[in-house]
Amino acid sequence: MSDMYYHLGKVLKDIRENKGYTQQEVSDSTMSRSNYTKLEKDEINPNVVKFLAILDYMDMHHDEYSFILNDYSLNDKDTVLYLFKEMEQFPDISYVKDLIDAANKLLEKRYDHMTEDVLNIAHAYYCLIEKNSLAEAQQYAKNTWDRLKNLDKFYLSEFHLLNGILYYFELETAVSLTDKALEELERYYCFKEAEDLRLSFLSHISCLLIAHEQYELALKYTDQLVTKSKSDNKVLSFGAALVRKGMCLEGLNKEKESQESYDLAIELFNVMGREDLSKQTRENPKLVYNPYGFVDEEIKGS
Structure with a gap:
């Protein structure tokens, strides 16, 4: 774990003071003021429920807090996910290479399921764009699907992965998976990420259907x-x-x-x-x- 995580309390204190809140206001019913004081001194760590509640009292989303904690930058995994989710439907080959490099950088430090899946999808896109080889791309896509198919339910991250490998499936299956994804994504009505993902699914399935005439x-x-x-x-x-x-x-x-x-x-x-x-x-x-x-x-x- 990076040293930055040992300064969790210090960053909380900086944010609280900049917003003009007292320790009592942000700790409220979450924990005693004395324990909150220890938290800001990095003497104790809160559990997840208490931590999220404290951020809520400070009008701060945990994603923003993590970004600030990392000195206004993304950590290795967040960089991989950001590059993957922001990738255009027809990405420049240099962008794909950057994504491959970022994924490899993280995997050299530790194993991560999602990052390995993203790496396979990035390699597949490289095969499609640079080598014009669907067969090679499908081999990489298969590696991602072999993990996804064992899951009982998909969330946003898994839908991003599925969207990136639609071409792997027979057309009828791709259409069926797309319809299910579009229906499920409607539940995320207040998430901009879900709306962007719906557009991308519609784009990909239309491409595949046109290719099949x-x-x-x-x-x-x-x-x-x-x-x-x-x-x-x-x-x-x-x-x-x-x-x-x-x-x-x-x-x-x-x-x-x-x-x-x-x-x-x-x-x-x-x-x-x-x-x-x-x-x-x-x-x-x-x-x-x-x-x-x-x-x-x-x-x-x-």
Whole structure:
């Protein structure tokens, strides 16, 4: 454990004093004032329930407190999770390498299930993007699924992992897993992370369905993606969703509507200064924010 954790009480004291609270106010019914004084002197450690209650009295979320405790930086595991969860749908290869490096750095110090799963997913993305190999990517994805499939219930972290390996499954299974994930994520109605994850699931399943030329079903998810991205002001996701919708309409021989969707996406990308995405939309729309764009023929045949 890092030395920073031995200064838990000192940091609590700094926060309390900066907020203008007394020891009595933040300890309240959680513990006696004398014990709280010992806590601030790092002479004792609170149990989890008392610690969370103290943070609540100080109007502080435990994630923020951990960040402050680590001198306003992420620890090794939080760095891995941050990079993984913030990874774009079509990440730059250098970003994937940074994620691999961060995961390896942590695993050299200690074993961690989640980090190992993230590392497998990062290696899989490397195979998809850099090597254009679905077969190799699926081998890494299998390692993650071998652990996940034994769990009775998924939480947000597990849904992030599942979302990263959807291409591993047969299409019918991928659709079923996506539907269950979308339904379960609705329970996290007040979590921005869950909303972002829903968008990512919709994006990934639409990509897979388009690659399999299942345009009618893909359009169902793409329409949801368009609506959610627009309402949440996710401009790039909205543009990518419009590209997907254009591909679905094109596959259904609705050329005029398809071109209108492409044109609107190009307009949005240009406003955002993403001429690269505008060019891809015109020349090869399957590559727009699509980690499977280079390997769709393999996916189609899988």
